[in-house]
Amino acid sequence: MPDEPDATAGSQERDDPPRRVRIPVASIRTDAPQFQIAARNPRRAEILAGSGFLLAAAGFAGFGAAYWQNYSNFWLGLTFSVGFGGLGYGMVVWGKYLMPRGPFSESRHDLAPTSVQREEFVQDFASRGKVAVERRGFLVKTLGLASGILGVVLAMPFIRSLGPLPHKVLRQTAWRRGSYLVDITGRKIKTGDLEVGGFTTVFPETDIGGAYSQTMLIRVDPPPASGYLKPPPQFAKQRATWAPQGYIAFSKVCTHAGCPVGLYQELTKKMLCPCHQSLFDVTDAATPIFGPAPRPLPQLPLYIDDEGYFRAQDGYDEPVGPGYWERGND
Amino acid sequence: MIDALFNWFDERLGISGSGRKMLNKIFPDHWSFLIGEIALYSFIVLLGTGVFLTLYFVPSSKDVIYQGSYAPLRGQPVSEAFASTLNLSFAVRGGLLMRQMHHWAANIFVGSIVVHMLRIFFTGAFRKPRELNWIVGSTLLILAIFNGFLGYSLPDDLVSGTGLRISFSIVESIPLIGSYAAFFLFGGNFPGNAIIPRFFILHVLILPAVIVGLLSAHLGMLVRQKHTQFPGRGNTPRNVVGAPLWPTFVAKTTGFMCLTVAVTGVLSAFFQINPVWLYGPYVPYKVSYAVQPDWYMGWLDGALRIMPSWEIVGFGHMIPNVFFPAILLPGITFGVLQMWPFIEARLTHDHAEHQILDRPRDRPKRTAFGAAVFSFYFVLFGASATDVLANYLSISLNVVLTSFRFLAVIVPLVVFPVTFRICKEMQSVPTAGKRKRANVVLRSAEGGYSTVPSEERPGDTVPRVDPLPLDEDFQFVTVLAGAVAAGDGQAGNGHVEDSEPVPPDEVHDGRRRGGIFKIPRAYR
């Protein structure tokens, strides 16, 4: 290799460098066919590349003008792209037709070192390592202890400070016993506010617009007495009073991935989640009948107070929304 | 002037030696090697346009009343992030162009990485000694997808906010640590107001820095290990054939970079992307209809949609439904992806070094497997449009969804044997895939037909020559004067005898004469 004599030279005394000689190993054969340019008509290629650059000049000038005059996005983008397109075209033509056509090659050398090199490396590393590290077991352990503690302690502010612990937050919404049902403007919902088949998004007064307390209030016809809205047997008794006068309320947070289940089809009495198209049957305790949602939407127990306002008999009796590890069966 | 400058640096840093090696670095001519360059250049577009966006974007979810120039939303409460995105789109000069170019470049970036990766996969370029670079490359893919998602979430519009809602649920679904991870990531329960600033710093600083680092490692390894190449005339495992960095590749690749910028610009001029003002600001209780994420998230969205409604409950714990399509599936996908070189080596017992690429047909099993896996993700991607398809074809959503569930299983099972057969057939046709010279059918006056080959095309007349080794033929060897006489160190080199010793560079007043543009007369 060319460097080796250099290496010996370097090890000699600095003040008296040895005489060096540069030897060309072979003459450059610029007449080799590989050095001929690819174009058979270089003049033409030159004109093409040159027009590309002129176009680019025009494009960039146009961009400047368009920017200055505050033209639309369309003109800005067009002039900008004409500029870069011309530039790119010119460069590619230049490189493809007016440069040595090749092919050229370079040789590939082994990446893996020879066994001697490896040996030497291991020797150097291990022999010094033995003296410096291996006999200092005590230092290694104490150093490890200190860095370990540093690692753990550093992790604390970086992880623990990021947010509060979930604790019971996921189990509860802002709905409480007696909460009024209000719409997004804060207006309390009364009987008669909804047409039959109508629906609206309601919140507790304390959390208007809340991501978890959003609830869909639907007026279903005919009222439950006539056979609609029959909860599944296991709920039948408990939920019998939850939907007074055909007004029924379900959590709007999809049990799949939490999107708002915002579509209600009066004809089929189904709620549809637009994210992954889960379909919930309102007449059957919002059981999912289609799509990936695994659980029914929780139902909010309603009552109508003496003044005709809708209120919650209680909060949701299960966590709303998608599942999580600690959720278990409830 | 340039000479003097060059000498100045060369004397201090010694660039000539390794610099010359760099100039002679060979880049194979095959078109498929360009795909990775698209990825690189669209990343550069992302950096450039991204810096512009940071000058105007306000990463805050604080509520403000929008007072800007987009009339339909004026007077509405929106977050500062959303307001500043509208401001970028309507008030900042060139802002919409930069925003759209940023978004288009993101799509091109991830797309070209995927295609680049398919090229590497199907030609076996990941085999020893390049396994490490495969791992770095696939990590880059993951980071690109992540960063694209983070950026997509920044404008705080109805569509991206819905995406954030789903991601919260996905993080929440991780067994054991899910709810903690989600709370720490979002700074509390969804939606909170920490997520936009946090995603912002990840998006504009941390992930780009990691990407730049890995990209450098990726290219550094490429230089160190040199390119692979297809079998061909003069191509051996001991050389690399193609165009040298200087000047051919520099010209072509700079041109190519400009063309990438131009294409991004054209897309942004002609095709609107992510018009957030039409979606409106994010409000947790509002829905956005027919929402599609950026294409590279499509397979996840599709997987979420066609996953059956299962959920595992027991012992007071739950493994939620979304865990399977959105955590487990990507986990397995990226895990297998990263480990593929080792998986394949174990299956084939092939632990040898490979510098010459496979033609896909010559490895029918790998090709068939790759095609089958790819088709699976393609079906998932299609499944992210179930609602659009059902509308468009006027069939019930139910039918579309059920069909996709079946397709996801059946399509890969069909693609595998079909690809396998095609490979086998192509193997037996030696000219398959080669450019053929057309035949011209002539009809004689009597009505008879005869066939003659068409005239040669210009490209055919250029004689193919053997590659000229750049590094071996033009070496200047610096040796000790005495060593030449003794025949030391140069014993193996046959050229030495017929060359004349050249005196060392003249040095006057400590300055060296000559330079890059002063080629010794003998070599002009």
Ligand code: HEM
């Ligand atoms: C891996 C590279 C990157 C990808 C894939 C990417 C992708 C995206 C995407 C898809 C958006 C949404 C754009 C929209 O339609 O509004 C975005 C927004 C943004 N990106 Fe990037 N980006 C990348 C790198 C960067 C870098 C390096 C910066 C800054 C130095 C940056 C700054 C921004 C800013 C400020 C926004 C928000 C502006 C807005 O949405 O109006 N990005 N990014």
Ligand code: FES
């Ligand atoms: S979030 Fe409702 S179906 Fe996925």
